[in-house]
Amino acid sequence: xxxxxxxxxxxxxxxxxxxxxxxxxxxxxxxxxxxxxxxxxxxxxxxxxxxxxxxxxxxxxxxxxxxxxxxxxxxxxxxxxxxxxxxxxxxxxxxxxxxxxxxxxxxxxxxxxxxxxxxxxxxxxxxxxxxxxxxxxxxxxxxxxxxxxxxxxxxxxxxxxxxxxxxxxxxxxxxxxxxxxxxxxxxxxxxxxxxxxxxxxxxxxxxxxxxxxxxxxxxxxxxxxxxxxxxxxxxxxxxxxxxxxxxxxxxxxxxxxxxxxxxxxxxxxxxxxxxxxxxxxxxxxxxxxxxxxxxxxxxxxxxxxxxxxxxxxxxxxxxxxxxxxxxxxxxxxxxxxxxxxxxxxxxxxxxxxxxxxxxxxxxxxxxxxxxxxxxxxxxxxxxxxxxxxxxxxxxxxxxxxxxxxxxxxxxxxxxxxxxxxxxxxxxxxxxxxxxxxxxxxxxxxxxxxxxxxxxxxxxxxxxxxxxxxxxxxxxxxxxxxxxx
Ligand SMILES: Nc1ncnc2c1ncn2[C@@H]1O[C@H](COP(=O)(O)OP(=O)(O)OP(=O)(O)O)[C@@H](O)[C@H]1O
Ligand SMILES: [Mg+2]
Numbered sequence: 462x463x464x465x466x467x468x469x470x471x472x473x474x475x476x477x478x479x480x481x482x483x484x485x486x487x488x489x490x491x492x493x494x495x496x497x498x499x500x501x502x503x504x505x506x507x508x509x510x511x512x513x514x515x516x517x518x519x520x521x522x523x524x525x526x527x528x529x530x531x532x533x534x535x536x537x538x539x540x541x542x543x544x545x546x547x548x549x550x551x552x553x554x555x556x557x558x559x560x561x562x563x564x565x566x567x568x569x570x571x572x573x574x575x576x577x578x579x580x581x582x583x584x585x586x587x588x589x590x591x592x593x594x595x596x597x598x599x600x601x602x603x604x605x606x607x608x609x610x611x612x613x614x615x616x617x618x619x620x621x622x623x624x625x626x627x628x629x630x631x632x633x634x635x636x637x638x639x640x641x642x643x644x645x646x647x648x649x650x651x652x653x654x655x656x657x658x659x660x661x662x663x664x665x666x667x668x669x670x671x672x673x674x675x676x677x678x679x680x681x682x683x684x685x686x687x688x689x690x691x692x693x694x695x696x697x698x699x700x701x702x703x704x705x706x707x708x709x710x711x712x713x714x715x716x717x718x719x720x721x722x723x724x725x726x727x728x729x730x731x732x733x734x735x736x737x738x739x740x741x742x743x744x745x746x747x748x749x750x751x752x753x754x755x756x757x758x759x760x761x762x763x764x765x766x767x768x769x770x771x772x773x774x775x776x777x778x779x780x781x782x783x784x785x786x787x788x789x790x791x792x793x794x795x796x797x798x799x800x801x802x803x804x805x806x807x808x809x810x811x812x813x814x815x816x817x818x819x820x821x822x823x824x825x826x827x828x829x830x831x832x833x834x835x836x837x838x839x840x841x842x843x844x845x846x847x848x849x850x851x852x853x854x855x856x857x858x859x860x861x862x863x864x865x866x867x868x869x870x871x872x873x874x875x876x877x878x879x880x881x882x883x884x885x886x887x888x889x890x891x892x893x894x895x896x897x898x899x900x901x902x903x904x905x906x907x908x909x910x911x912x913x914x915x916x917x918x919x920x921x922x923x924x925x926x927x928x929x930x931x932x933x934x935x936x937x938x939x940x941x942x943x944x945x
Contacts, residue, residue, distance in 0.1 A: 466501060523554075540575060605641060618771055630749075630769070632745060681731070706749070715762075784813060790829075791803075796832070808862075
């Protein structure tokens with residue numbers, strides 16, 4: 462069922478089409494007056510507009526309706542009908558964004574089919590817009606946090622350059638979020654529906670990396686039994702992310718320079734150039750200038766890559782981001798009682814004081830470990846990696862840390878996706894009430910069974926395997942759980 466706005470100065474026509482559409486289950490707003498229809502367009506926000514072209518035989522008001530309908534948000538799909546059809550007006554209507562143009566009198570079946578097609582077209586378009594928004598939101602709002610001025614600067618830089626085709630060099634120590642920046646750039650650009658292909662330049666020996674990147678012809682070298690497309694070709698229309706670019710062997714650096722300059726690749730063993738439309742992003746965790754000075758990195762390539770650098774500061778230089786990152790990582794984890802994890806104020810202080818040589822990745826891993834070790838869903842100092850204990854005094858209070866008041870995502874002040882755990886949970890906990898050991902063990906077991914099942918996606922056979930019990934035992938335990 463759809464909302465349909467219908468405009469025609471012939472009253473009998475309006476009545477006939479209204480009845481026909483209502484019989485199909487649509488909600489119809491019929492008009493024979495131009496200005497009333499124009500007003501209703503805005504108030505009703507219809508999905509489909511069916512408009513006559515000449516409403517008073519003086520001028521084609523239908524075009525104004527069409528334009529207005531297309532400028533709605535979301536735009537309505539429009540069918541133009543007319544008794545004075547001409548090739549010019551049909552072309553004009555299509556140019557202005559009409560979905561179809563029907564000449565009166567039309568056959569009922571033809572009309573019904575046209576309405577059906579227009580509505581399914583509209584549905585597909587709005588679904589596409591929705592998916593686009595979702596995807597964008599994913600990389601804009603959820604993934605990337607940082608309240609420090611340095612990270613705010615990074616976010617605004619990403620916003621500025623994402624939708625350009627510029628080559629970008631992402632700099633930062635290991636674990637600072639270089640790949641996340643690359644993804645944010647790709648998924649906020651018009652290339653978002655084409656591939657994003659990350660390549661670690663240090664992972665492969667020179668000749669393998671060459672054929673991975675550029676492809677090869679059958680017989681180009683021993684073992685090349687088939688033609689192979691390179692990653693540049695695979696990424697066509699999208700983005701290639703060359704990680705650890707500093708380690709790229711000199712011969713491949715020259716080939717890369719050619720791709721950047723000529724926008725074409727040549728497969729190994731082939732002289733025919735293949736045009737590719739690929740945006741290149743590169744990252745390095747070591748200063749490239751040093752390699753240029755040593756003569757292991759081509760200076761011309763360095764300048765070509767370094768047009769727009771994005772610098773990710775180490776975590777120890779932006780400690781105000783640590784509490785935010787901690788809450789961000791805890792947000793999506795639930796403990797075996799289905800509750801979000803909490804962290805004591807003291808443990809959060811210890812995390813904030815640490816130097817984090819492995820940056821955000823190390824912090825994320827430390828939290829992963831703490832979640833697995835902690836009791837009652839509350840992370841305390843003792844659950845943190847031993848190396849962190851040096852910053853800690855004795856934990857004397859169980860005060861739970863609160864989330865920072867504002868959530869800083871890609872852009873300061875953007876709406877967040879939902880409340881953070883610290884806002885949902887009590888600020889302070891008393892120690893847990895004491896219970897009989899059997900009941901306690903039972904509860905732990907129930908929680909653990911659910912956790913394993915959710916990890917195996919509900920696959921009981923896999924779960925039983927992981928738990929080291931028979932399938933029958935697992936079923937028995939689950940039926941006991943239901944009975945509890
Ligand atoms: N600002 C941030 N907000 C949320 N998560 C982050 C942030 N920075 C990094 N991360 C997370 O930290 C981990 C490491 O990030 P990423 O892989 O992008 O780092 P990297 O700089 O590419 O590291 P490496 O040099 O080791 O390849 C990832 O799980 C990433 O999601
Ligand atoms: Mg990386």
